[in-house]
Amino acid sequence: MVNQKATNVTRHEGDVSSADRRALLGQSGSTLWFTGLSGSGKSTIAVALESALMSQNKLSYRLDGDNVRLGINKNLGFSGADRAENIRRVGEIAKLFNEAGVITLASFISPYREDRNQVRRIHHEMGLAFVEIFVDCDLASAEKRDPKGLYKKARAGEIKNFTGIDDPYEAPDHPELHLVSDKMSLSDEVKIIIKYLEDHNLLS
Amino acid sequence: MVNQKATNVTRHEGDVSSADRRALLGQSGSTLWFTGLSGSGKSTIAVALESALMSQNKLSYRLDGDNVRLGINKNLGFSGADRAENIRRVGEIAKLFNEAGVITLASFISPYREDRNQVRRIHHEMGLAFVEIFVDCDLASAEKRDPKGLYKKARAGEIKNFTGIDDPYEAPDHPELHLVSDKMSLSDEVKIIIKYLEDHNLLS
Numbered sequence: 001m002v003n004q005k006a007t008n009v010t011r012h013e014g015d016v017s018s019a020d021r022r023a024l025l026g027q028s029g030s031t032l033w034f035t036g037l038s039g040s041g042k043s044t045i046a047v048a049l050e051s052a053l054m055s056q057n058k059l060s061y062r063l064d065g066d067n068v069r070l071g072i073n074k075n076l077g078f079s080g081a082d083r084a085e086n087i088r089r090v091g092e093i094a095k096l097f098n099e100a101g102v103i104t105l106a107s108f109i110s111p112y113r114e115d116r117n118q119v120r121r122i123h124h125e126m127g128l129a130f131v132e133i134f135v136d137c138d139l140a141s142a143e144k145r146d147p148k149g150l151y152k153k154a155r156a157g158e159i160k161n162f163t164g165i166d167d168p169y170e171a172p173d174h175p176e177l178h179l180v181s182d183k184m185s186l187s188d189e190v191k192i193i194i195k196y197l198e199d200h201n202l203l204s
Numbered sequence: 205m206v207n208q209k210a211t212n213v214t215r216h217e218g219d220v221s222s223a224d225r226r227a228l229l230g231q232s233g234s235t236l237w238f239t240g241l242s243g244s245g246k247s248t249i250a251v252a253l254e255s256a257l258m259s260q261n262k263l264s265y266r267l268d269g270d271n272v273r274l275g276i277n278k279n280l281g282f283s284g285a286d287r288a289e290n291i292r293r294v295g296e297i298a299k300l301f302n303e304a305g306v307i308t309l310a311s312f313i314s315p316y317r318e319d320r321n322q323v324r325r326i327h328h329e330m331g332l333a334f335v336e337i338f339v340d341c342d343l344a345s346a347e348k349r350d351p352k353g354l355y356k357k358a359r360a361g362e363i364k365n366f367t368g369i370d371d372p373y374e375a376p377d378h379p380e381l382h383l384v385s386d387k388m389s390l391s392d393e394v395k396i397i398i399k400y401l402e403d404h405n406l407l408s
Contacts, residue, residue, distance in 0.1 A: 015255045016264075024261055051219040057228055059263075060220075061304035071326075072296035075289075085279075092276035093297055100265035102304060122275075 021101035027058050028202045029098040031123055032193065034107035035116060035172060036135030037164050038150055039142035041181040042107035045135060045189050052190050053103060058203060060103035063090055078161050084115050091119030098128045103202070111163045113170040129202060133193065134175035139164045141182040225305035231262050232406045233302040235327055236397065238311035239320060239376060240339030241368050242354055243346035245385040246311035249339060249393050256394050257307060262407060264307035267294055282365050288319050295323030302332045307406070315367045317374040333406060337397065338379035343368045345386040 022028055032049075034042040046062050053060045068090055069076070076082040087110050097104040110116050116132065123130035142164065143151040154162035161167045172178075177196055179189045197203045226232055236253075238246040250266050257264045272294055273280070280286040291314050301308040314320050320336065327334035346368065347355040358366035365371045376382075381400055383393045401407045 015251060016258045020258050021263070024258065024263060047219060054220045054224050054228065059225070059228060059305065061300070063300070071299065072293055089276050089293075093300065095275065096265070096267070096297065097301070097304070100301070100306060101263065102306075 018099070018101070025059055025101045026204065027101065027103060028129060029101045029103070030129040030131060030197065030202045031094045031098045031104045031106060031119075032131045032133055033094070033110070033116065033119065034105065034133045034135050035110045035175075036181070037137055037139060037142045037169055038109055038162070039145045039147055040135045040137035041186075041189075042109075042135045044186065045133075045179070045181070045193075046105040046107045048186055048190050049193055050105060052194060056194075056203070058103060059101070060105055061097055063094060063097075063104065063106045063108075065108045068093075080161075084112070087112075087115040087119065091122060094119070095122055095126060095128060098123065099126065103197070109163050109169070111167065111169045113172065116172065129200065131177065131196065132172055132175040133177045133179060134172045135179050135181050136171070137181045222303070222305070229263055229305045230408065231305065231307060232333060233305045233307065234333040234335060234401065234406045235298040235302045235308045235310060235323075236335045236337055237298070237314070237320065237323065238309065238337045238339050239314045239379075240385070241341055241343060241346045241373055242313055242366070243349045243351055244339045244341035245390075245393075246313075246339045248390065249337075249383070249385070249397075250309040250311045252390055252394050253397055254309060256398060260398075260407070262307060263305070264309055265301055267298060267301075267308065267310045267312075269312045272297075284365075288316070291316075291319040291323065295326060298323070299326055299330060299332060302327065303330065307401070313367050313373070315371065315373045317376065320376065333404065335381065335400065336376055336379040337381040337383060338376045339383050339385050340375070341385045 034046055036042050043064055050060050050062055073086050073089055076086050087108060090106055090108060094104045094106045120130050120132065146152060150159060150162065153159045154165040163169050177192060179192065181189065238250055240246050247268055254264050254266055277290050277293055280290050291312060294310055294312060298308045298310045324334050324336065350356060354363060354366065355369065357363045358369040367373050381396060383396065385393065
């Protein structure tokens with residue numbers, strides 16, 4: 001938990017409502033939170049989903065561990081405290097995008113259950129849709145893929161605190177969606193997510 | 205300047221382009237950065253602009269010192285370093301919204317020129333539109349308005365480092381727009397901003 005440091009702050013309500021945004025965009029804001037091991041396919045799925053949504057004239061935006069770490073979170077490393085702050089900030093940014101009406105795709109290893117649950121809580125406090133998507137992949141398969149060569153470096157001791165090697169991954173207990181990425185096809189994964197959005201009236 | 209702490213990060217390019225977003229939304233992303241004293245009217249103008257844009261079916265989103273400080277920046281206070289980090293983070297968030305195609309309204313006192321220029325730089329590096337709007341108001345007028353009672357507290361010594369009282373405000377040298385808020389009407393201010401957006405092809 002982070003304590004509120006600044007005082008003398010109050011929340012503003014603008015005149016533009018979430019109903020206005022929904023009518024304009026033909027969708028509700030939502031946060032799709034992809035969690036899983038490095039190399040499990042989180043970003044691959046998010047990229048494919050973003051294209052599929054655009055082809056349906058739906059506005060989405062992708063927040064990505066790598067991109068965010070080159071910008072807002074460039075002053076954070078990979079210690080436990082920095083990882084928690086990384087996820088906290090991304091959760092807050094996703095909440096803002098969601099509130100703006102955007103389908104927000106956040107793909108982050110986010111290995112700790114409590115960090116993810118905190119992101120869920122801040123969404124629910126604001127009545128915003130939060131969809132945890134567990135991108136489930138065998139460590140062996142992820143390590144075999146190793147798209148960025150990171151497992152190799154971690155095994156060689158060049159990267160410390162690497163999730164799955166010398167840092168734990170805590171799988172979600174009750175994710176809204178569970179994709180077994182070393183068994184399912186990419187197009188099926190995208191279809192499952194879009195069906196979820198349709199079934200929950202998030203695309204209308 | 206903040207140093208890049210995390211290594212092993214690369215930038216992803218998705219398949220959805222800014223042209224796709226522009227075609228979908230009928231607008232370009234942009235960042236409108238409102239700077240000025242507390243009580244100068246920054247948020248009032250941003251709220252009115254947001255409504256005016258929605259009535260033209262344009263998607264905007266408002267980032268606000270107060271709202272952001274209750275969320276992503278709740279772990280920051282009002283020291284010089286914390287103010288700089290506050291503005292840095294907001295600038296990075298605005299950049300993300302802008303990239304997503306949203307007309308992003310950021311209203312922050314942002315008293316230091318260098319902090320604002322850094323936000324401008326990160327936008328220009330990405331080829332994103334950045335519009336600095338100086339909401340210029342006499343200290344005497346702002347203090348007379350004192351909508352949140354903050355000047356009174358600052359004068360009583362209950363708030364330290366208050367911009368205009370015991371902390372400086374560095375006016376922009378070359379803002380894209382200069383609104384003299386104790387002389388101009390709110391509707392004129394909104395019209396001027398919308399004209400700027402139209403003239404720069406940001407609403408089509």
